[in-house]
Amino acid sequence: MEQYIEFIGNNAILSVIWLALVAMIVASWFKSKFSAIAQVNPQQLTLLVNRENGQVVDIRPAKEFNAGKIAGAVQLSAEKAKQSDFAGLEKYKTKPIILVCTTGMTASGIANTMHKAGFEHVYVLNGGMGSWQSAGLPITAGK
Secondary structure, three states: OHHHHHHHHHOHHHHHHHHHHHHHHHHHHHHHHOOOOEEEOHHHHHHHHHHHOOEEEEOOOHHHHHHOEOOOOEEOOHHHHHOOOOOOOHHHOOOEEEEEOOOOHHHHHHHHHHHHOOOOEEEEEOOHHHHHHHOOOOOEOOO
């Protein structure tokens, strides 16, 4: 124990950095455990749409959306979503909404914004369109 105290005394900056890293890891773990936003895989997305009338909302740029989308998906630009402009989606406030982006990273932040705006059941497709296509599931032409 004395060695630890001596190390901390001699390496204060390293000790502070180490404590900060541990705190960030613990905070990240708690955030993921207690987040209101769930990640779903392609099969779970399909079940949400088919059994619970879920709506897929694609936040990829229009060019990517028009190149191929999940059947029934509606497009919402990430810029509008970041500004909490959810016009046209109010009718889905009580239904499951599954956000889809290219990799799943952008959708997580927007999902939190939607949840704060009153959308009750918001999900994110884990891995985005990449995971959908990797699972061999169909895509349709946009628009």
